[in-house]
Amino acid sequence: MDGSTLIFGAGWIGTAWSRRLGATLTRTDIASEEAVRAELARCAPARVINAAGATGNTSVDALEGDPARAYRSNVVGPLVLASACAEAGIPFVHLGSGCIYEGDAGGQGWTEEDAPNFGGSLYARTKALAEQALSDFDVLQLRIRLPLSATPGPRNLLTKLLSFDRVVSVPNSVTVLEDFWPVAEALIQRGERGIWNLVNDGVERHDELLRVWREHVDPDHSFDVISVADLESRLVARRSNCVLSTAKLAAAGLGLPPLDESLPRLVLEYAAGPS
Numbered sequence: 064m065d066g067s068t069l070i071f072g073a074g075w076i077g078t079a080w081s082r083r084l085g086a087t088l089t090r091t092d093i094a095s096e097e098a099v100r101a102e103l104a105r106c107a108p109a110r111v112i113n114a115a116g117a118t119g120n121t122s123v124d125a126l127e128g129d130p131a132r133a134y135r136s137n138v139v140g141p142l143v144l145a146s147a148c149a150e151a152g153i154p155f156v157h158l159g160s161g162c163i164y165e166g167d168a169g170g171q172g173w174t175e176e177d178a179p180n181f182g183g184s185l186y187a188r189t190k191a192l193a194e195q196a197l198s199d200f201d202v203l204q205l206r207i208r209l210p211l212s213a214t215p216g217p218r219n220l221l222t223k224l225l226s227f228d229r230v231v232s233v234p235n236s237v238t239v240l241e242d243f244w245p246v247a248e249a250l251i252q253r254g255e256r257g258i259w260n261l262v263n264d265g266v267e268r269h270d271e272l273l274r275v276w277r278e279h280v281d282p283d284h285s286f287d288v289i290s291v292a293d294l295e296s297r298l299v300a301r302r303s304n305c306v307l308s309t310a311k312l313a314a315a316g317l318g319l320p321p322l323d324e325s326l327p328r329l330v331l332e333y334a335a336g337p338s
């Protein structure tokens with residue numbers, strides 16, 4: 064992409080994206096107006112990406128019971144960034160989440176215009192509130208879901224699933240990060256604004272993904288399929304299971320590849336390790 068990019072949030076996605084773009088990565092507290100303004104003045108970036116947020120790191124369960132942290136990082140912080148970027152005339156890109164829905168909208172998938180219908184976790188409630196507030200600003204919001212990558216890591220859906228001995232079998236939209244980067248960058252380069260569902264075409268089911276792993280990598284990998292009710296009885300917060308519409312992306316000629324192509328490729332690259 065042209066010009067310099069400043070990425071707030073030195074977590075999984077912020078770090079990976081900054082490496083790919085050669086961007087500046089900052090740990091500046093996004094909820095501090097003073098610190099954000101100073102960082103923008105110091106770096107004078109061509110654009111800002113917000114990859115900071117309170118995610119609970121290993122699980123959204125870890126965020127339950129800490130509303131001060133959740134609202135500060137997921138709602139106040141994005142608004143501070145959006146305001147400071149607007150003031151300085153810097154384009155702003157925010158990483159949102161599709162985990163604000165449940166279900167598949169009668170088979171159509173939830174569009175960018177549909178109102179959120181899932182508030183089963185503090186995390187989801189804060190992400191929905193931020194998305195709504197940021198819609199009043201001239202910013203680009205990229206909704207991702209259950210991200211996976213060929214590089215193992217504690218926040219990678221594939222790494223998590225491989226460590227579980229029980230999974231549910233429910234259709235979900237997911238985002239393969241290797242497919243996400245070029246599409247997100249094209250939207251940024253085009254100067255797009257508003258909300259965009261950045262998920263691959265098709266749906267993932269956790270048990271089916273693990274069967275792909277079994278087929279291509281480890282025939283002995285074992286797991287049980289359990290019901291959503293059984294899973295939820297073991298968790299603190301509910302989990303969103305949902306399918307997002309990719310019609311807006313497709314209409315822009317920017318769809319992410321279908322999962323039946325992308326997931327087997329990802330599994331093989333993941334198993335092969337770093338090249």
Ligand SMILES: NC(=O)c1ccc[n+]([C@@H]2O[C@H](COP(=O)([O-])OP(=O)(O)OC[C@H]3O[C@@H](n4cnc5c(N)ncnc54)[C@H](OP(=O)(O)O)[C@@H]3O)[C@@H](O)[C@H]2O)c1
Pocket residue numbers: 071072073074075076077090091092093094113114115116117118119120135136140158159160161162190207208209210218
């Ligand atoms: N990975 C997913 O499943 C997923 C799905 C949909 C959307 N997203 C969104 O994508 C973004 C990046 O996610 P990720 O997977 O990279 O999460 P991550 O690894 O937890 O990274 C988030 C980073 O933000 C930092 N942070 C928290 N509050 C901050 C603040 N006030 N100021 C500056 N930094 C702060 C965290 O630091 P500490 O660890 O020290 O708190 C962490 O380094 C988040 O907004 C997340 O909601 C992620």
